[in-house]
Amino acid sequence: KAGVTQTPRYLIKTRGQQVTLSCSPISGHRSVSWYQQTPGQGLQFLFEYFSETQRNKGNFPGRFSGRQFSNSRSEMNVSTLELGDSALYLCASSPSTGGLTNEKLFFGSGTQLSVL
Amino acid sequence: GDSVTQMEGPVTLSEEAFLTINCTYTATGYPSLFWYVQYPGEGLQLLLKATKADDKGSNKGFEATYRKETTSFHLEKGSVQVSDSAVYFCALRDWAAGNKLTFGGGTRVLVKP
Numbered sequence: 072k073a074g075v076t077q078t079p080r081y082l083i084k085t086r087g088q089q090v091t092l093s094c095s096p097i098s099g100h101r102s103v104s105w106y107q108q109t110p111g112q113g114l115q116f117l118f119e120y121f122s123e124t125q126r127n128k129g130n131f132p133g134r135f136s137g138r139q140f141s142n143s144r145s146e147m148n149v150s151t152l153e154l155g156d157s158a159l160y161l162c163a164s165s166p167s168t169g170g171l172t173n174e175k176l177f178f179g180s181g182t183q184l185s186v187l
Numbered sequence: 188g189d190s191v192t193q194m195e196g197p198v199t200l201s202e203e204a205f206l207t208i209n210c211t212y213t214a215t216g217y218p219s220l221f222w223y224v225q226y227p228g229e230g231l232q233l234l235l236k237a238t239k240a241d242d243k244g245s246n247k248g249f250e251a252t253y254r255k256e257t258t259s260f261h262l263e264k265g266s267v268q269v270s271d272s273a274v275y276f277c278a279l280r281d282w283a284a285g286n287k288l289t290f291g292g293g294t295r296v297l298v299k300p
Contacts, residue, residue, distance in 0.1 A: 104287070104288070106288075106290075115290075116289070119287065127285045127286065161230055163288075178231040180229050181230050
């Protein structure tokens with residue numbers, strides 16, 4: 072079974088631009104979550120999607136948005152990029168058969184975004 | 188809100204040494220607890236988990252026990268190898284707080300031959 076796939080692996084953008092990151096979950100997984108990882112703030116939750124609906128959202132500005140498609144693939148979009156948005160963006164999927172707290176998340180290798 | 192605090196690194200050890208990484212948490216509800224590991228250039232992998240008090244999670248020689256009375260979930264390994272060099276994250280998942288994963292700051296471990 073293929074793992075969680077994130078594209079692109081690396082991305083360089085300039086301030087003010089927008090960017091779209093893609094995540095393909097493990098086949099059969101219905102929940103996709105996004106996390107931002109930075110040296111200063113560590114790992115922070117962005118949002119979670121389940122069956123094309125946003126189920127949970129972290130404390131990020133509205134410039135950060137996402138969506139999930141009927142095949143469970145997900146995209147996240149960041150508009151009007153700022154220097155502080157430079158980070159590793161990680162996507163994770165899970166079966167989410169019942170929203171269990173002990174359910175394992177499977178992470179992708181991430182997209183490294185650099186904003187210049 | 189929920190939070191996880193773990194010891195800062197880096198932790199530098201010699202091969203076959205004993206490893207302990209401290210982790211404490213605060214949670215609104217009754218969380219599940221996890222240790223994830225991140226190898227260079229990769230995403231996170233689940234190392235072990237525990238879902239209720241006194242549960243012991245174990246994997247690849249690593250162990251951690253869910254201690255509700257001390258709100259702790261310390262990671263231990265009796266004899267580390269060079270291949271254990273990585274960043275280790277303690278995390279919790281709390282239904283009362285939206286069921287998202289809340290991570291600690293991570294502890295970098297470097298094992299020297």
